[in-house]
Amino acid sequence: MLEERLRVPQIASGDLLRAAVRNGTDLGRQAKQFMDRGALVPDELVLGMIDERLGQPDAREGFILDGFPRTVPQAEALDRKLSARGIAIDRVVAVNVPDAEIIQRISGRRTCRGCGAMFHVVFDPPREANTCSKCGAELYQRDDDAEKTVRARLEVYAQSTAPLIAYYSARQLLKEIDGTGSPKSIEQRILDALGLN
Numbered sequence: 001m002l003e004e005r006l007r008v009p010q011i012a013s014g015d016l017l018r019a020a021v022r023n024g025t026d027l028g029r030q031a032k033q034f035m036d037r038g039a040l041v042p043d044e045l046v047l048g049m050i051d052e053r054l055g056q057p058d059a060r061e062g063f064i065l066d067g068f069p070r071t072v073p074q075a076e077a078l079d080r081k082l083s084a085r086g087i088a089i090d091r092v093v094a095v096n097v098p099d100a101e102i103i104q105r106i107s108g109r110r111t112c113r114g115c116g117a118m119f120h121v122v123f124d125p126p127r128e129a130n131t132c133s134k135c136g137a138e139l140y141q142r143d144d145d146a147e148k149t150v151r152a153r154l155e156v157y158a159q160s161t162a163p164l165i166a167y168y169s170a171r172q173l174l175k176e177i178d179g180t181g182s183p184k185s186i187e188q189r190i191l192d193a194l195g196l197n
């Protein structure tokens with residue numbers, strides 16, 4: 001929604017990582033070595049992919065970062081990279097949702113093995129169970145969407161990511177919004193928070 005409204009690309013670190021691995025780019029091959037042994041991909045590699053992406057023409061007028069940074073050291077490293085490009089983050093939106101609702105939303109997600117389309121068993125079910133309504137391929141639950149993984153991710157969030165609230169708040173960039181309710185009403189709150197109305 002924001003991509004369309006602002007006409008700037010959404011840059012999701014997870015998508016970049018998966019695409020780099022799939023396409024066998026230099027950074028992708030390095031990242032795969034960590035992923036294959038179940039280790040976290042080092043910040044430097046993820047940051048390198050984001051930096052590369054920011055160099056593409058469609059990001060020249062701005063961009064929306066999604067899924068990065070997740071820790072204060074990542075935010076600091078990102079700030080350094082951006083300032084080397086003569087740019088800076090100008091807004092940060094924290095979307096607040098209770099844990100129970102996050103678990104319900106994420107553990108119900110299903111992803112298409114063929115085209116990558118996403119569905120939700122409750123909120124956006126495919127026409128036929130476990131089958132992509134767009135391309136007919138099989139749907140699966142990503143490992144990181146399984147309930148026990150979501151609970152573990154929430155703990156990591158509380159520990160490592162929540163400190164970003166203070167980090168961006170101190171820099172007067174942060175807006176917090178209520179992330180419950182319909183996608184349309186959440187979009188409206190984000191636009192209000194960004195002063196885009």
Ligand SMILES: [Zn+2]
Pocket residue numbers: 112113114115116117132133134135136137
């Ligand atoms: Zn599909």
